[in-house]
Each structure stands twice: as C-alpha cells, then as structure tokens.
Amino acid sequence: KNFENIDLHSSLKKYFGFSQFKGLQEEVIKNVLQRNNTFVIMPTGGGKSLCYQLPALMQEGTAIVVSPLIALMKNQVDAIRGVSSEIGIAHVLNSSLNKGEIKQVKQDITDGITKLLYVAPESLTKEENVEFLRSVVVSFVAVDEAHCISEWGHDFRPEYRNLKSIVERLGDNIPIIGLTATATPKVQEDIIKNLGIGGAKLFKASFNRPNLFYEVRTKTENVEADIIRFVKQNSGKSGIIYCLSRKKVEELAQVLQVNGVSAVPYHAGFDAKTRSKYQDMFLMEDVDVVIATIAFGMGIDKPDVRFVIHHDIPKSIESYYQETGRAGRDGGEGHCLAYYSYKDIEKLEKFMSGKPVAEQEIGNALLQEVVAYAETSMSRRKFMLHYFGEEFDDVNGDGAEMDDNTRNPKEKEEAKDNVVK
Numbered sequence: 412k413n414f415e416n417i418d419l420h421s422s423l424k425k426y427f428g429f430s431q432f433k434g435l436q437e438e439v440i441k442n443v444l445q446r447n448n449t450f451v452i453m454p455t456g457g458g459k460s461l462c463y464q465l466p467a468l469m470q471e472g473t474a475i476v477v478s479p480l481i482a483l484m485k486n487q488v489d490a491i492r493g494v495s496s497e498i499g500i501a502h503v504l505n506s507s508l509n510k511g512e513i514k515q516v517k518q519d520i521t522d523g524i525t526k527l528l529y530v531a532p533e534s535l536t537k538e539e540n541v542e543f544l545r546s547v548v549v550s551f552v553a554v555d556e557a558h559c560i561s562e563w564g565h566d567f568r569p570e571y572r573n574l575k576s577i578v579e580r581l582g583d584n585i586p587i588i589g590l591t592a593t594a595t596p597k598v599q600e601d602i603i604k605n606l607g608i609g610g611a612k613l614f615k616a617s618f619n620r621p622n623l624f625y626e627v628r629t630k631t632e633n634v635e636a637d638i639i640r641f642v643k644q645n646s647g648k649s650g651i652i653y654c655l656s657r658k659k660v661e662e663l664a665q666v667l668q669v670n671g672v673s674a675v676p677y678h679a680g681f682d683a684k685t686r687s688k689y690q691d692m693f694l695m696e697d698v699d700v701v702i703a704t705i706a707f708g709m710g711i712d713k714p715d716v717r718f719v720i721h722h723d724i725p726k727s728i729e730s731y732y733q734e735t736g737r738a739g740r741d742g743g744e745g746h747c748l749a750y751y752s753y754k755d756i757e758k759l760e761k762f763m764s765g766k767p768v769a770e771q772e773i774g775n776a777l778l779q780e781v782v783a784y785a786e787t788s789m790s791r792r793k794f795m796l797h798y799f800g801e802e803f804d805d806v807n808g809d810g811a812e813m814d815d816n817t818r819n820p821k822e823k824e825e826a827k828d829n830v831v832k
C-alpha cells in the first residue's frame with residue numbers, strides 16, 4: 412500500500428479527534444508507514460503512543476506492542492477501543508486470559524480485525540504465542556519503554572533482551588519501533604544494540620521544561636522547618652514531597668499536619684484501598700500536599716502541581732528529571748527544590764553495597780552525576796540537558812533564568828562578600 416496520498420491529518424482526526432500532531436509525531440509516523448526501523452525519544456507526556464497507534468490503525472495486519480506494565484496496557488487498549496465500533500481492534504495477550512478469551516483474541520487477529528496487540532515481554536517469549544504470531548500478518552513491532560532493555564535505565568527487565576531474536580522469528584523484515592523517555596546516551600546505545608536497529612532513524616524531542624525552576628539547598632538539621640516554611644509560602648498550591656523511606660514519609664506528613672498543612676502520606680506499605688484514597692484526595696484537591704516515596708507518581712496526571720520537593724536526593728539525574736517532571740504539566744509555574752547533603756549520598760551508596768558488583772558500579776556512576784548536579788555552580792537546566800545529550804544555550808534558551816545558580820550566581824555573591832569584608 413502507498414500511504415503518500417493518504418491524508419494523515421484526516422486519520423488523526425478520525426481516530427483520535429485531534430486536529431494537529433504534537434511535536435515530531437507526523438515525521439515519526441511517516442517513517443513507520445514507510446516500514447523503516449524507528450527510534451523515538453520523547454519526554455513523558457510527549458505523545459509517544461500515537462506514534463505507533465496511528466500507523467497500526469492505518470496499515471494491514473496487526474502491530475505488536477511490547478509494554479512492561481499490565482495496567483498501562485489495559486488503559487491503552489480501552490482508549491483504542493473507544494475510537495472504533497470494533498472491540499477486537501485492540502487486545503492484550505497475557506497470562507490473565509482464560510482459554511476462551513485467548514481463542515477470541517487469536518480469531519480476531521486471524522480475521523484481520525485486530526490492529527494493535529499489546530503483550531508483556533514474557534508472553535511474547537512463550538513458544539505457543541511465537542508459533543501463532545508467525546502465522547499471521549504482523550505490520551510492525553513497537554517496543555514501548557524501550558529503556559527496560561538497558562541496565563543503565565531505571566527499570567531493567569532482562570526479558571527485553573530476547574525481543575530481537577523473537578521478532579526475527581516472526582517474519583522477514585518486520586520493522587521495529589523503539590520508544591522511550593530515557594535520553595541518556597548509554598541507554599540509547601543499549602537500545603540500538605539490543606534491538607538491532609542500528610540503521611533506525613532517530614527522532615528525539617527536546618527534554619527542556621522551560622517553566623520549571625530548579626533549586627538545590629544544602630540539607631541541614633533544619634530541613635523540616637525549611638520545608639514547612641516553603642509549603643506555607645505556597646499555601647493553597649498543589650505539591651509533592653519525595654522522601655527516600657516510608658518512615659520519613661509518615662514522620663514528615665505528621666509534622667506538616669501538626670503545622671496546619673493539609674497533607675497526606677503515600678507509600679507502597681499502605682494497602683491498595685488506602686493508597687487510592689490518599690491519591691484521590693490529592694487529585695481532587697481535598698489536600699494540598701502529598702508526602703511520598705517514589706511509589707507515587709507513575710501515571711499520575713495532575714496538571715497543576717506547583718512544586719516538587721526532594722527531602723532526600725534521588726539516585727540518578729534520570730529519576731530526578733522524571734519526578735520533577737510532574738510539576739507544571741499545564742505550562743504554569745513549577746518549583747523543583749532538592750535538599751542535598753553528602754551524608755545522603757553515602758546512605759544511597761550503602762543501600763547498593765549488597766547488590767551485584769556490576770549493578771553497584773552503574774549505581775555509583777549514576778550517583779556521582781547527582782553529586783555533580785547538586786554541587787555545580789552552572790545552570791542546573793544546562794547541566795541536566797547536557798546529561799541527556801542536549802546542548803542548552805544558557806543565554807537565549809527557553810527557561811534560561813529558571814534556576815538558582817543562574818539567578819544568584821555563586822561567584823557574584825563571593826565577590827560581594829569580599830567587598831564587604
């Protein structure tokens with residue numbers, strides 16, 4: 412089929428109701444429709460799903476979408492089913508299905524009804540599934556959250572390493588599209604190598620978040636008083652405060668509550684009901700602040716989070732970018748404040764000391780970048796974007812003034828101090 416004459420915009424409108432593509436979507440989709448291997452790097456919320464969903468809907472055969480989380484797959488399948496009167500247009504194939512359901516899924520694929528088949532990597536490895544998928548028309552394989560293939564990413568899943576050899580068994584020249592929000596050069600290399608997509612065209616969006624203000628403060632014994640002051644100065648605004656431990660989450664939540672801040676704690680130690688209650692209270696704005704471990708935030712889409720505070724420094728720049736990225740989604744103000752003390756770095760190092768050596772080495776290297784970020788006197792934005800392989804123009808760049816170091820350069824303060832003395 413030749414898609415040159417097909418109006419991509421009308422398909423976009425027809426299936427998704429959008430009148431415009433976001434960022435690089437249109438170019439990506441054209442490349443996928445030309446049956447090329449494609450590599451997409453866009454920050455979270457950038458609109459990666461559409462990059463494979465739309466071409467899947469427009470092409471003959473079934474696109475296989477590999478995704479690590481069952482909950483994410485279910486959401487996507489429900490969303491796709493909403494665009495069509497045909498329920499079988501999208502399916503999940505996983506171990507939770509009974510025999511009858513599996514039969515229906517396979518029938519819909521064979522009948523050419525199913526355009527998108529979501530699978531977890533472990534289901535794709537199953538011999539019976541490989542055998543079945545060999546016998547049908549596969550339009551392409553999309554590997555979502557492709558950083559899971561890399562030990563340098565934040566969510567390594569060994570099963571992702573098998574994907575390339577499985578795709579090869581499914582047929583000749585099945586295009587692969589890899590997608591991730593992890594932009595570090597090491598992870599990119601691993602993805603390209605392990606998916607075998609050396610010739611893939613790379614589409615990389617900017618990771619700059621011009622509306623976010625980045626600040627690091629030295630962590631002292633007064634950190635809690637400092638946080639209370641900050642939150643009170645921002646009263647009525649939504650914010651997230653991340654702590655390393657569950658214990659600290661509960662302690663800090665109590666301290667804030669006692670001080671009249673409307674806040675709830677959140678961590679994986681609470682049962683599901685309690686977690687969703689606290690999460691809803693935050694989303695519905697019954698409370699202003701949630702104090703949480705990193706268990707909080709995956710898939711949370713509250714557009715007007717005005718600050719993200721890290722009581723404890725995170726274990727990588729990558730995590731810090733993801734966690735602070737939950738601020739200012741609506742384009743409005745977003746203050747990202749991290750408390751830093753070298754003691755916390757040593758704590759994180761200790762956590763890793765029980766792990767395999769290779770993992771420790773990676774963990775320590777990532778941690779040293781965090782130290783460098785916290786201690787730098789250059790623009791934090793420039794530092795962070797450089798870490799993601801992106802050059803930022805700190806004079807004319809978007810958001811150039813939006814960090815503590817640029818607003819109050821350290822050299823100047825020292826110079827002033829010298830004059831006073």
Ligand code: ADP
Pocket residue numbers: 429430431432433436453454455456457458459460461
């Ligand atoms: P990512 O996977 O990159 O984190 P998603 O694919 O989940 O991002 O998309 C993020 C949001 O952007 C979704 O709510 C989606 O509906 C929306 N979106 C995607 N493409 C467009 C578009 N062209 N116009 C408007 N909204 C879009």
Ligand code: MG
Pocket residue numbers: 459460555
């Ligand atoms: Mg996504």
